Amino acid sequence: MTLARRRLLKAAAGAAALVAAPRIAGAQAYPNRPVRIIVGFTAGGPTDLLARMIGQWLSDHLGQQFVVENRPGASGNIATEAVVNAPPDGYTLLLVAPANTINATLFDKLNFNFIRDIAPVAGMMRSLYVMEVNLSVPVKTVPEFIAYAKANPGTINMASAGSGTPQHIAGAMFEMMTGVHMVHVPYRGATPALTDLLGGQVQIMFDNMASSLEHIRAGRLRALGVTAATRFDGLPDVPTVADFVPGFEASAQFGIGAPAGTPAALIDTLNREINAGLADPQIRARLAELSGAVLTGSPADYARLIADETEKWGKVIKAANIKP
Numbered sequence: 001m002t003l004a005r006r007r008l009l010k011a012a013a014g015a016a017a018l019v020a021a022p023r024i025a026g027a028q029a030y031p032n033r034p035v036r037i038i039v040g041f042t043a044g045g046p047t048d049l050l051a052r053m054i055g056q057w058l059s060d061h062l063g064q065q066f067v068v069e070n071r072p073g074a075s076g077n078i079a080t081e082a083v084v085n086a087p088p089d090g091y092t093l094l095l096v097a098p099a100n101t102i103n104a105t106l107f108d109k110l111n112f113n114f115i116r117d118i119a120p121v122a123g124m125m126r127s128l129y130v131m132e133v134n135l136s137v138p139v140k141t142v143p144e145f146i147a148y149a150k151a152n153p154g155t156i157n158m159a160s161a162g163s164g165t166p167q168h169i170a171g172a173m174f175e176m177m178t179g180v181h182m183v184h185v186p187y188r189g190a191t192p193a194l195t196d197l198l199g200g201q202v203q204i205m206f207d208n209m210a211s212s213l214e215h216i217r218a219g220r221l222r223a224l225g226v227t228a229a230t231r232f233d234g235l236p237d238v239p240t241v242a243d244f245v246p247g248f249e250a251s252a253q254f255g256i257g258a259p260a261g262t263p264a265a266l267i268d269t270l271n272r273e274i275n276a277g278l279a280d281p282q283i284r285a286r287l288a289e290l291s292g293a294v295l296t297g298s299p300a301d302y303a304r305l306i307a308d309e310t311e312k313w314g315k316v317i318k319a320a321n322i323k324p
Contacts, residue, residue, distance in 0.1 A: 037067070041072050041076065076100060121256040123301070132224065163322065209234070229242060268299070
């Protein structure tokens, strides 16, 4: 090799190092200014509480403020699109909710592809639903309900927080897997739906455990089964729906995502710190208060979970012809 060629290669290597140096330094310095966590729902709900909980942990341990910004509307699509269009620099994050895996199929025309355009960072919490009935319904078990529903087709009203919500789709999956038919009654939110279930205007609901737990314990509602793969410690005597309907599982997963193209080093930093937060006894206790379990793992683990949930709910939405 000639001396001139060696000098040229050395100069090129030096130039490449200079280009790479700011990127490496940027990753090492992250974050050096406030970070936004965009939430697609109003303040005060479980999604918002999760964002503020992990945001405070990240603020305390990464030395910059992680500020929660609520952008409700269009079942979380407004917030998701805002993050998709943000610079992939780690300073705009998304609180990923069950709606994200549902909306991918529920909405025909979105300006983004969630799996393609959002990079999974870390899971945070898995929560479950409970299949519950008004006390006037003369059943005490899932098999009894199935028999009762088949004997009284079209007379059982199933409440949900709205068309295409997790409660609705969980109920639709139950119909598909058991052959029963219920009349779907969508409400503008879970609270009015639960109120009418308590009042007897509707007969059944697949509700978030955190919302219904105290009503069940107080004897105001009857729990027939929990929707997770295993029993819930807070209701140890209530079986899973899957005990009677093999393969039935419906749960809500929450986590953090970032715009696609966000450097892997930044994602790894966030993943490491979020997992550290989930190991903290105080945070674990707060999640338990929301009837949730910690959802830890690598970005790849979270990506697989999102893909699996998107596929599962997509099949239900298409088979049941659910529209937003």
